[in-house]
Amino acid sequence: TFPMKLWLLVNSPCVHSVRWDARGEGLFIDQGLFEQELLGVGPGAAGEEELFKTKNFGSIVRQLNLYGFHKLTVSPASSAAGSRPRSAGGDTSYPDGLLHHFWNPPFRYDRPVLLIKIKRLTKANKEKLDAGLEVTSRLPDDFQQ
Numbered sequence: 001t002f003p004m005k006l007w008l009l010v011n012s013p014c015v016h017s018v019r020w021d022a023r024g025e026g027l028f029i030d031q032g033l034f035e036q037e038l039l040g041v042g043p044g045a046a047g048e049e050e051l052f053k054t055k056n057f058g059s060i061v062r063q064l065n066l067y068g069f070h071k072l073t074v075s076p077a078s079s080a081a082g083s084r085p086r087s088a089g090g091d092t093s094y095p096d097g098l099l100h101h102f103w104n105p106p107f108r109y110d111r112p113v114l115l116i117k118i119k120r121l122t123k124a125n126k127e128k129l130d131a132g133l134e135v136t137s138r139l140p141d142d143f144q145q
């Protein structure tokens with residue numbers, strides 16, 4: 001699923017365009033680097049298999065919105081993004097590109113089990129939520145604890 005893919009990317013030491021915020025409760029996405037690194041756009045783009053079925057960053061933002069992520073305002077104080085929350089040292093800034101900060105309550109560094117609470121906001125799921133019903137999905141077997 002999209003949230004699982006995003007969680008694996010933000011925790012991968014090989015991915016530099018997506019990082020946890022300092023509290024491990026949101027993520028920063030460097031748009032230019034993300035487009036180059038994960039969407040295969042621009043110079044130096046990786047020739048690997050496509051992770052997403054798009055080369056358009058706007059489509060990624062739409063997916064984030066469909067899964068209940070909210071865009072937060074990036075302030076200089078909040079942009080201290082690291083590869084892990086509460087990490088010490090190292091360059092934690094994004095010198096290039098537009099920086100986006102997204103947040104979704106169940107998307108947390110220390111709680112991958114909460115990913116099952118993140119559902120795509122389809123019409124049927126929205127109706128269930130509006131009726132006060134819970135909408136969940138099952139984690140892949142390799143994430144079961």
